[in-house]
Amino acid sequence: MRYNTLMQKGWLAVFGILMVVGLGGLFLLWRSLQVPVYTPLAPQPSGQSVVGNAADDSDPFDITITYTNDGYSPRDITIAQGTRVRFLNAASETTWPASGVHPTHTLYPEKESTDCLGSSFDSCRGLKPEEFYDFTFYYPGRWPFHDHEHAFHSGSITVTASSTRAQQ
Secondary structure, three states, X not given: OHHXXXXXXXXXXXXXXXXXXXXXHHHHHHHHHOXXXXXXXXXXXXXXXXXXXXXXXXXXXXXXXEEEOXXXXXXEEEEEOOEEEEEEXXXXXXXXXXXXXXXXXXXXXXXXXXXXXXXXXXXXXXEOOOEEEEEEEOOOEEEEEEEOOXXXXXXXXXXXXXXXXXXX
């Protein structure tokens, strides 16, 4: 009889351990299935976009992405937060630099009520040869861009929060 009591206590102990392990596993599974709470990005200064003609420009900028008949050069750059990028049209036809994704231009998070499409990272019109579009990038991240008129011409700008300025 004493043997049966020990066996019952042993099985109860095993059952208790299995319950604790099982409940712990369920808790971990439940935690992994939780959707994280969205935290919006902190407001940043406006991108301060500028459109102009390269021949009579004295406005400062940090780095140039040149558009040619073959597309953007360089296609992919890494810059520091707050860097002003100039998109210069050196092609024989117009170009319209804008945030990805074609045709909505909504990937760059900044949007003002005066913006033409999905974000403020958008020249809002085709640039004629020798015209430029400047945009200052304040949001860290990787921001794809494209030519709205020739969507197969594209690139990306990676914005870091570091103090390193404009690297190609």
